[in-house]
Amino acid sequence: MLIVPERLIADLVTAEAAYEAVEAVFAAMARGDARNFPVVREALGHADALYGFKSGFDRAGLALGLKSGGYWPGNMAKGLTNHQSTVVLFDPDTGQPSALVGGNLLTALRTAAASAVAIKRLARKDAKVLGMIGAGHQATFQLRAAAKAHPFERMVGWNLHPEMLPKLAAVADEIGLPFEAVTLVQLGQQADVIITITSSFAPILKRAQVRPGTHLSCMGTDTVGKQEVESGLVAAAKLFTDEVAQSITLGECQHAITEDLINEAVITPIGAVINGDHQGRSSDDEITLFDGTGVGLQDLVVAAMAVERAKAAGVALEFEI
Template sequence: MRFIDREEVARRLTYPRCIPIVRDAMIAFSKGETIQHLRSILTLSPGRLFGIMPGALGTDVPFGAKLISVFHGNAALGRQSHQGVVVLFDPLTGEPVCVVHAGELTAIRTAAASAVATDALARPDAARLAILGSGEQAGTHIQAIAQVRKLESIRIWGRSPARAAALAERTEAACPVLPAASVEEAVADADIVCTVTSSAEPILQGRCLKPGTHVNVVGSSHAGPVEVDNDLVVRSRFIADSREGVLLQGAEFLRAKQAGLIGDDHLVGEIGQVLAGTIPGRQSQDQITVYKSLGHVVQDLATAWALYTQPDEQRINP
């Protein structure tokens, strides 16, 4: 059995390669071509989760599972918040053939999924990016979004001003990268906003966004903690990675629904449907669009299989 460690994942799974893999996986998912159950999440204690995500890329094709822990306190220790493995099985014999470092894979494919959504939903001229959060996903989202839009500026806000400033200083980009003193300052002129925090209560208010903004809501992966307020959910054209997942585990959507402000029909569809052209994405220049990312095992399996089937000595390139 082969093991692909963190360093190999980081070296070989480039964003130009990962983005189209994730795009194709989400189209297949929304077409019903993949097989998966809703993931199971155990809350071990506040800020400490364990998830099990089984799935298959179709019939007679690669299948496997992701076992992942999410420990939000790890960031302060200099460790990845997501720790675990993706186990791949041979589609012909059923044998386990590969184990992939899930922390690094998750970091890259999550940002790649947001880039896919941004490319589909943000205005073509979107050029100003705001990142809310200063952890690992903040850095990966900057790299991924830069693949789909020509950025003119990047603003970073974090609950720790020192960490936000440090991330801005070490980020290599083709445009200015500056820390912001507040969420309002970060998003005031933003065309694209990515929320990548572990906040339990909303950090982003809908009133702070200008018309036409696209928002990737990424940080909360289960029912409970929320990153954006009800106003933003209500005002937006709301797109999910998985309709079933968001209706059961999408915290921001569920909070607005429980307040009686929206119904299930406010969730207009999945990003895979937008990509396949079966539902429209952005409908006007002034519309606020939201992509709610919970993360999906088909993204993990598709990217892990690409790593497994490509020899180590050959860097994965587009």
């Protein structure tokens, strides 16, 4: 069995490589060549933590396994990342464990890659302003990936705790995007693309704040009860997701489903757009929304990539169990 520790991931998997892997597995899912298994996601009742498992099998790429981990909100005070994850891969021919891979950076990369895939496929071609709601650890990855996916000219940002915004502004400056901290109303008035990346359990962005033609990548809602945008905004948008089953149960669409504002038939897997089976955006006036729930297959394909690159570089650790 091989181990690829967290400290090696940054040298093995780039944002560009993660994008390619995630786009490919979304396409495989839409073709029926890859399948996610039901998610386990629970509050521990300890350390205010959420913990769970995501798993699946990519028959096209032969990636089988699971990611175990969750969210510990007190970790930052301990000098640790709030999100903690580990990926376990198995040989699909024998069922034997084949690799143990540090999953923290991989989770950030694959989440940002999913949002970037949606932006590239669904945002208006003339979109100029990127809006970001959230300024935590994941927001900087979202910013970098979005800037690679589309040629934005500037960005605006809002966070519940505005003292966190300078970190986001520094990354924007690094990649050459003028940054401005704004109110939510101003963000909706100015942004052509909006990424929401928070851990909110109450809607932050309202329908009245979003202009026609806006694309939203809603990336923070991955648990029952979480919500970043109001249900009326979801109902007003043309809806896309990584996986419909997760979208309606634990993603941003769960609330609009519960309130009978939409049904699952109006939600399209982004893989169908990638494969050319769905046109995606059909007009410049449509609001498009990508519900990025985060599927296990994303984790497996980027982890498998890390393992192959670690083997090629001779840096993977080997042990018997």
